[in-house]
Amino acid sequence: MAATPQAVPRSPAEVAEALRDASYLADDSTALIAFLAQRLGKPVLVEGPAGVGKTELAKALSRATGRELVRLQCYEGLDEAKALYEWNYRKQLLQIQATASTQDEGATPVGMGEIFTEDFLLERPLMKAIANPDPVVLLIDEIDKTDQEFEAMLLELLSDFQITIPEMGQISATTHPIVLLTSNNSRELTEALKRRCLYLWLDYPARDREIEIIRLHAPEIDEALAGRLVDVVDMVRELDLKKPPSIAEAIDWARTLILMGADDIDEKVFRESLSIIIKHRTDLDLVAEKIVPRLGGSGSSNGSSANGAG
Amino acid sequence: MSETPSGMAEQILAFCEELRSEDVAIGTSEIQDAFRALEIVPWTEPVDFRESLATTLAKSPKDREIFDLVFDRHFFRATEAASLEFAPEGGEGRKAALSDEVREELSMEALAEAIRQAIAEGDESAMNELARLAIEAFGRQGESSGVVGVDMQRIRRGLGLSPSSDTSGDGEADGENLDRDQIARFERQLRRELQRQQIQKQGQLPPARPLSDLNRALPMRGAQDLAAVHKAVAQMKRRLATLGHDPRGAKRGRTVDMRRTMRSSLETGGVPLNLKYRPRRPRKPEIYVLCDVSTSVSSASTFFLSVLHALHDSFRKLRSFVFIERISEVTHVFEDERDFTAIAEKITATGGVADISGYTDYGRVWNEFYADVSADLGPRSTVIVLGDARTNGRPPAEDAFARVADRANRTFWLNPEPELYWNYGDSVMSAYTPFCDGAFECWKTEHLEQFVDVVASGKVEHFGTTTRKYTSGHRY
Numbered sequence: 001m002a003a004t005p006q007a008v009p010r011s012p013a014e015v016a017e018a019l020r021d022a023s024y025l026a027d028d029s030t031a032l033i034a035f036l037a038q039r040l041g042k043p044v045l046v047e048g049p050a051g052v053g054k055t056e057l058a059k060a061l062s063r064a065t066g067r068e069l070v071r072l073q074c075y076e077g078l079d080e081a082k083a084l085y086e087w088n089y090r091k092q093l094l095q096i097q098a099t100a101s102t103q104d105e106g107a108t109p110v111g112m113g114e115i116f117t118e119d120f121l122l123e124r125p126l127m128k129a130i131a132n133p134d135p136v137v138l139l140i141d142e143i144d145k146t147d148q149e150f151e152a153m154l155l156e157l158l159s160d161f162q163i164t165i166p167e168m169g170q171i172s173a174t175t176h177p178i179v180l181l182t183s184n185n186s187r188e189l190t191e192a193l194k195r196r197c198l199y200l201w202l203d204y205p206a207r208d209r210e211i212e213i214i215r216l217h218a219p220e221i222d223e224a225l226a227g228r229l230v231d232v233v234d235m236v237r238e239l240d241l242k243k244p245p246s247i248a249e250a251i252d253w254a255r256t257l258i259l260m261g262a263d264d265i266d267e268k269v270f271r272e273s274l275s276i277i278i279k280h281r282t283d284l285d286l287v288a289e290k291i292v293p294r295l296g297g298s299g300s301s302n303g304s305s306a307n308g309a310g
Numbered sequence: 311m312s313e314t315p316s317g318m319a320e321q322i323l324a325f326c327e328e329l330r331s332e333d334v335a336i337g338t339s340e341i342q343d344a345f346r347a348l349e350i351v352p353w354t355e356p357v358d359f360r361e362s363l364a365t366t367l368a369k370s371p372k373d374r375e376i377f378d379l380v381f382d383r384h385f386f387r388a389t390e391a392a393s394l395e396f397a398p399e400g401g402e403g404r405k406a407a408l409s410d411e412v413r414e415e416l417s418m419e420a421l422a423e424a425i426r427q428a429i430a431e432g433d434e435s436a437m438n439e440l441a442r443l444a445i446e447a448f449g450r451q452g453e454s455s456g457v458v459g460v461d462m463q464r465i466r467r468g469l470g471l472s473p474s475s476d477t478s479g480d481g482e483a484d485g486e487n488l489d490r491d492q493i494a495r496f497e498r499q500l501r502r503e504l505q506r507q508q509i510q511k512q513g514q515l516p517p518a519r520p521l522s523d524l525n526r527a528l529p530m531r532g533a534q535d536l537a538a539v540h541k542a543v544a545q546m547k548r549r550l551a552t553l554g555h556d557p558r559g560a561k562r563g564r565t566v567d568m569r570r571t572m573r574s575s576l577e578t579g580g581v582p583l584n585l586k587y588r589p590r591r592p593r594k595p596e597i598y599v600l601c602d603v604s605t606s607v608s609s610a611s612t613f614f615l616s617v618l619h620a621l622h623d624s625f626r627k628l629r630s631f632v633f634i635e636r637i638s639e640v641t642h643v644f645e646d647e648r649d650f651t652a653i654a655e656k657i658t659a660t661g662g663v664a665d666i667s668g669y670t671d672y673g674r675v676w677n678e679f680y681a682d683v684s685a686d687l688g689p690r691s692t693v694i695v696l697g698d699a700r701t702n703g704r705p706p707a708e709d710a711f712a713r714v715a716d717r718a719n720r721t722f723w724l725n726p727e728p729e730l731y732w733n734y735g736d737s738v739m740s741a742y743t744p745f746c747d748g749a750f751e752c753w754k755t756e757h758l759e760q761f762v763d764v765v766a767s768g769k770v771e772h773f774g775t776t777t778r779k780y781t782s783g784h785r786y
């Protein structure tokens with residue numbers, strides 16, 4: 001927040017500090033790669049399980065550097081008309097009709113140059129990031145959801161920070177954006193794309209770091225309870241679940257516990273608040289069976305029955 | 311930072327070369343990136359150095375795994391080679407700070423205490439120094455045996471390091487027990503130091519070995535490897551989750567929706583500027599998986615069962631069967647149970663697949679499967695067989711299999727044996743392959759991924775050893 005947009009960090013520690021100020025606790029390698037991304041001007045490909053803070057990293061970077069965040073959410077079928085730019089057909093049509101009616105019948109028709117200008121261009125996120133006079137943070141979220149053609153289209157942008165519009169020529173970035181691409185690894189990305197990026201694998205944080213993260217976002221929670229919470233969440237993550245609990249859900253859970261006024265996670269509290277971190281019926285059953293008996297407290301016999309979980 | 315020394319550059323190039331030899335795809339541009347990164351990173355910090363190289367060179371979790379293995383091996387050897395060449399003993403930092411007499415006086419208890427603290431703090435470089443000191447101290451006591459493993463044991467005992475030991479009173483002064491991971495990290499340092507000293511003593515490096523194929527092979531032995539199996543399958547799960555969607559990037563052959571196109575053209579004065587397409591209906595495959603669980607594939611069947619397990623998470627329409635002498639449907643087991651070990655137990659207990667001998671009878675299995683299930687097979691069905699095709703000398707009944715394959719849309723065979731062993735002994739793989747859309751060896755993770763790609767994309771030509779589809783009628 002304090003940094004001006006133009007400032008370039010001098011060391012990874014400085015980046016880590018800035019991210020911390022933006023309430024994101026980065027580990028060493030994350031800070032290092034964020035530092036390299038800014039110094040080398042290379043895009044970063046961030047992969048990892050869902051809910052470890054990939055998108056949050058981009059947001060935090062934008063806060064830390066004081067840059068605007070431009071976000072492109074990818075989905076299947078996304079094409080350049082929605083990601084790059086589109087001609088405003090309606091406006092062009094109106095322009096043609098307007099000039100046709102004011103001019104006499106024998107006059108020259110509207111030239112190409114008159115309707116293919118920036119006035120008729122609808123900027124989409126990527127274009128916006130390039131054309132912005134101030135440097136931005138560009139987040140291309142869930143790149144693995146798009147198809148390979150779209151990836152190929154990104155290559156020009158990622159390596160040279162420019163976009164070619166056939167009717168107008170090249171538009172180059174005046175400033176260097178920080179580009180983050182996230183992927184859930186649902187398909188293998190092309191070599192060409194990977195070659196242009198730095199690679200960051202984000203995983204669930206270590207115990208101490210996660211406690212820190214939770215206490216940062218839910219300051220009212222006391223340390224012992226936060227530790228207990230992280231231990232339980234870790235246990236849950238070790239199971240083979242359809243959707244393991246993310247960091248954001250752990251934070252939600254911490255807030256819930258505060259609201260419930262709980263000071264320890266025993267079987268009762270766990271059962272009541274389970275739905276905050278587990279969001280699949282089969283997962284609920286599994287967790288009720290595996291975790292609940294391990295929570296200690298009263299070793300009641302209904303540990304295996306699933307219906308108490310909902 | 312400072313200029314990279316030329317020896318360093320060569321080291322890094324050699325390292326990249328080594329990575330390439332382990333099938334990590336590294337382009338020249340990536341090496342350039344690595345060097346540019348090292349110019350601006352304080353690379354004298356071991357962690358920064360390693361991470362800078364990793365982020366520029368290794369670009370998938372799998373590559374990263376290989377990167378870590380090769381990194382340890384390469385730079386360990388590199389430093390050893392250097393220290394053989396130059397004068398040994400280049401002690402700096404903490405070690406230099408301790409003068410000789412202080413080190414002489416450093417008692418075992420004090421050392422153990424310092425190590426405990428370093429482990430608790432997770433300070434890698436301190437651990438390294440202390441490991442060296444510990445080895446030295448043991449050397450003075452004349453206990454060094456010259457065998458790395460034996461020395462490890464002795465030093466560990468001497469220091470009293472164990473996850474929850476209460477042997478010495480003062481060791482617990484900190485009030486907290488060290489957890490196993492942290493101690494393992496210290497022991498890794500210790501082992502490395504011991505190896506280093508041995509190399510110095512012998513004056514030569516042990517020969518470099520490439521990472522063996524086994525390091526990457528599917529973990530198949532023992533129940534404790536189950537977690538590893540699941541890890542291998544987890545990646546596949548994600549791939550499978552997107553299965554059934556359109557084959558990516560194929561916009562060709564889409565049909566224009568005339569009505570919607572005309573309607574939207576009204577906005578642009580009757581000029582159809584935007585074509586509207588009919589939405590594609592994703593193909594929803596029905597999958598039938600038949601899994602051999604006999605003793606001849608017992609090591610593989612754990613793995614196959616967990617594949618089945620993963621498949622069940624990803625497909626709604628999946629029916630699974632296990633067979634030895636007879637076939638039995640186990641779909642309901644997977645639907646009722648989520649936990650893998652429980653599933654494995656239930657299947658072995660209630661599957662009722664072994665009759666008398668416990669040897670696989672493929673012929674009988676095909677006939678039973680055809681009689682009971684084939685009525686449900688249709689143009690959308692995919693049949694996947696997981697088995698080694700070892701019939702124990704019984705008739706293979708390939709005609710029954712052919713009829714099954716004929717009814718199903720696609721048939722695949724995954725064989726846990728390397729292709730080299732097919733058709734040796736009692737394996738009758740060749741009797742079945744003509745009727746499969748693809749037959750694959752499947753004993754490495756890559757094989758599995760390759761297979762998933764095939765099923766997902768519908769391309770068979772490139773992968774299958776046999777692609778000829780059985781055409782009905784001429785056999786019976």
